[in-house]
Amino acid sequence: MIRLGEAMMILELHRQGLSVTAIARRTGRDPKTVRKYIERGVEMPVYGPRKVGRPSKIAPYKEFLRERVSAFPDLTALRLTREIRELGYTGAYTAVKRYLAAIRPEYDPKPYEVRFETRAGVQGPVDFARFVVAFTDEPGAVRIVWLFSLVLGYSRFVFARYVLHQDLQTLLRCHMQALEALGGVPIEILYDRMKTAVTGEDDQGHIIYNASLLALARHYRFQPRACRPYRAKTKGKVERPFRYIREDFFLGRSFRNMEDLNAQLIEWLDNVANAQVHGTTQRVVAEAFAEEQVELQRLPEHRFAAVLKLDRWVSHDGLVAVGGNYYSVPDRTRRIVEIECQRH
Numbered sequence: 001m002i003r004l005g006e007a008m009m010i011l012e013l014h015r016q017g018l019s020v021t022a023i024a025r026r027t028g029r030d031p032k033t034v035r036k037y038i039e040r041g042v043e044m045p046v047y048g049p050r051k052v053g054r055p056s057k058i059a060p061y062k063e064f065l066r067e068r069v070s071a072f073p074d075l076t077a078l079r080l081t082r083e084i085r086e087l088g089y090t091g092a093y094t095a096v097k098r099y100l101a102a103i104r105p106e107y108d109p110k111p112y113e114v115r116f117e118t119r120a121g122v123q124g125p126v127d128f129a130r131f132v133v134a135f136t137d138e139p140g141a142v143r144i145v146w147l148f149s150l151v152l153g154y155s156r157f158v159f160a161r162y163v164l165h166q167d168l169q170t171l172l173r174c175h176m177q178a179l180e181a182l183g184g185v186p187i188e189i190l191y192d193r194m195k196t197a198v199t200g201e202d203d204q205g206h207i208i209y210n211a212s213l214l215a216l217a218r219h220y221r222f223q224p225r226a227c228r229p230y231r232a233k234t235k236g237k238v239e240r241p242f243r244y245i246r247e248d249f250f251l252g253r254s255f256r257n258m259e260d261l262n263a264q265l266i267e268w269l270d271n272v273a274n275a276q277v278h279g280t281t282q283r284v285v286a287e288a289f290a291e292e293q294v295e296l297q298r299l300p301e302h303r304f305a306a307v308l309k310l311d312r313w314v315s316h317d318g319l320v321a322v323g324g325n326y327y328s329v330p331d332r333t334r335r336i337v338e339i340e341c342q343r344h
Contacts, residue, residue, distance in 0.1 A: 010037050057091030058099055065096070069103055072251040079248040118153035121295030125190035126150045128166040129242040131250060137257045145258070148174040151241050152186065155288035156278045158241050158269055162261050168196045172216055176304055179220055184296025188223040198226050219304045221297055248272070
């Protein structure tokens with residue numbers, strides 16, 4: 001059997017007056033085949049009954065996905081794929097992504113952006129993001145917590161912790177925890193002109209940084225750098241992870257208390273965010289971090305000397321959790337207490 005287009009060409013050449021032999025020579029077909037199609041003309045193909053395909057692997061999970069997207073529209077396809085795999089799904093991630101694209105509300109397309117890249121060990125943007133959470137240990141209470149994040153610009157390795165405030169004491173403490181967890185210090189740390197980091201500008205337009213932050217920067221030997229005003233793209237490497245953490249980790253989960261929130265976050269960072277291939281770099285984040293870590297500046301021999309305040313909620317039974325241990329406080333103590341600890 002020849003294709004429809006070739007049969008049409010045979011008939012057209014015949015209409016133009018070419019002989020069967022000439023048409024066969026032109027098309028490379030046997031003269032008998034050419035003569036057959038001239039005599040019969042073009043015949044529409046006849047199809048047999050359609051075969052019933054195998055049932056879709058995603059079909060048993062569609063209702064579950066609809067319910068999850070209805071309750072939490074911003075959950076990522078990766079997160080939902082992990083959830084239905086735990087329920088027995090064995091299909092491809094792309095099938096989940098296509099189905100979610102069909103059932104999600106439509107959003108306006110995002111403009112194309114040209115990303116800038118930094119060399120290993122050079123930059124680590126930091127910022128805070130606001131979250132609202134209802135802890136199961138405090139039924140009926142709604143809390144505002146803040147997510148501190150430091151993202152290494154080259155590897156996209158994420159350090160993040162939830163805290164109760166975004167004040168100076170918390171900012172300094174988070175820096176110390178992050179740099180110790182990374183095992184090194186980037187050359188510069190980028191800030192979104194947060195008030196705890198940037199106090200203003202002088203008459204020549206030079207940035208004035210908080211004196212305590214400068215003392216921390218001198219101790220760890222990094223250069224603080226403030227984003228240019230109205231240039232949000234310069235800190236996109238830290239803002240995109242905030243959205244990723246909200247949609248892939250935070251939504252649709254329950255947390256007993258602040259410690260449980262951070263424990264689940266650390267597990268997710270270790271096993272998901274920092275363990276997968278990054279969409280921009282196309283490299284496994286942890287593997288790229290291993291390469292970047294050797295380029296980081298060494299940590300100083302001693303920790304930064306400062307008296308840091310730790311904020312802790314008082315539970316309904318009058319206990320405060322510090323470092324995994326619980327301590328009782330007097331009756332009628334306010335709901336949040338400050339605990340001072342000396343860092344050397």
